[in-house]
Amino acid sequence: MLEIKNLHASVEGKPILNGVNLTIRDGEVHVLMGPNGSGKSTLSNVLVGNPKYEVTEGSITFNGKDLLALSPEDRSHEGIFMSFQAPIEISGVSMTNFMRAAVNAKRKYLGEDPMKPSDFLKMLREKRKIVGLDAHFMSRGVNEGFSGGERKRNEIFQMAVLEPTFSILDETDSGLDVDALRIVAEGFNTLRTPQTSALVITHYQRMLDYLKPDFVHVLVNGSIVKDGDASLGYEIEEKGFDWVKDIR
Ligand code: ADP
Numbered sequence: 001m002l003e004i005k006n007l008h009a010s011v012e013g014k015p016i017l018n019g020v021n022l023t024i025r026d027g028e029v030h031v032l033m034g035p036n037g038s039g040k041s042t043l044s045n046v047l048v049g050n051p052k053y054e055v056t057e058g059s060i061t062f063n064g065k066d067l068l069a070l071s072p073e074d075r076s077h078e079g080i081f082m083s084f085q086a087p088i089e090i091s092g093v094s095m096t097n098f099m100r101a102a103v104n105a106k107r108k109y110l111g112e113d114p115m116k117p118s119d120f121l122k123m124l125r126e127k128r129k130i131v132g133l134d135a136h137f138m139s140r141g142v143n144e145g146f147s148g149g150e151r152k153r154n155e156i157f158q159m160a161v162l163e164p165t166f167s168i169l170d171e172t173d174s175g176l177d178v179d180a181l182r183i184v185a186e187g188f189n190t191l192r193t194p195q196t197s198a199l200v201i202t203h204y205q206r207m208l209d210y211l212k213p214d215f216v217h218v219l220v221n222g223s224i225v226k227d228g229d230a231s232l233g234y235e236i237e238e239k240g241f242d243w244v245k246d247i248r
Pocket residue numbers: 011012016034035036037038039040041042043052
């Protein structure tokens with residue numbers, strides 16, 4: 001479903017990604033690991049179309065479409081979702097209204113009518129339960145006054161509501177205590193279907209335990225230097241990144 005070929009990307013004129021190749025099929029969960037500054041978040045940002053990140057070479061196709069030709073909004077409507085390392089606050093816009101706008105924009109793109117208000121509220125309630133997010137968060141501004149853990153939980157809630165087919169979790173687990181991490185990971189697992197896939201950026205062994213990824217990739221200096229299964233993740237956890245760099 002997602003095919004990244006020879007991807008090169010720069011930020012502010014500085015080359016960061018140097019020929020990334022990655023194929024993610026329907027139903028697969030891939031974990032991306034790598035030292036700080038290796039380009040993991042850059043890859044996430046390129047996938048969602050953040051304009052600060054310039055693709056200088058290579059291609060990305062998503063369900064047969066040229067992803068790089070689509071606007072960030074259309075990528076989202078096509079089913080791509082990204083949970084941010086540091087979710088931002090949007091004060092003055094309630095969670096309910098924010099999610100309604102997002103859901104109906106996607107429906108419009110797909111040629112569907114807006115959801116009936118009663119159906120929408122029922123759906124929000126069901127999705128909140130998946131991540132254990134209390135009702136009062138819905139009337140607050142987006143992430144306004146949310147703790148770090150609540151923001152992360154809210155990211156998975158948004159994922160639940162938008163029902164993406166491809167999700168990117170960029171260190172959604174960082175800063176979570178063990179209970180919040182379990183809720184986020186279990187919420188993510190609940191949302192998995194044979195049609196959905198994900199790229200999960202994490203440093204935590206506990207996340208590997210919960211997610212049981214199909215593949216693990218190691219990004220060093222903007223290139224994937226090693227691919228493996230979940231056992232590669234545990235090996236990294238144990239030995240760090242230096243031995244992988246040496247292989248290269
Ligand atoms: P990782 O997520 O693996 O820690 P990043 O993709 O965030 O790595 O960063 C890779 C490199 O790109 C770093 O050197 C970082 O400073 C640089 N970089 C990333 N985003 C920006 C940005 N918006 N402006 C300037 N430099 C950036």
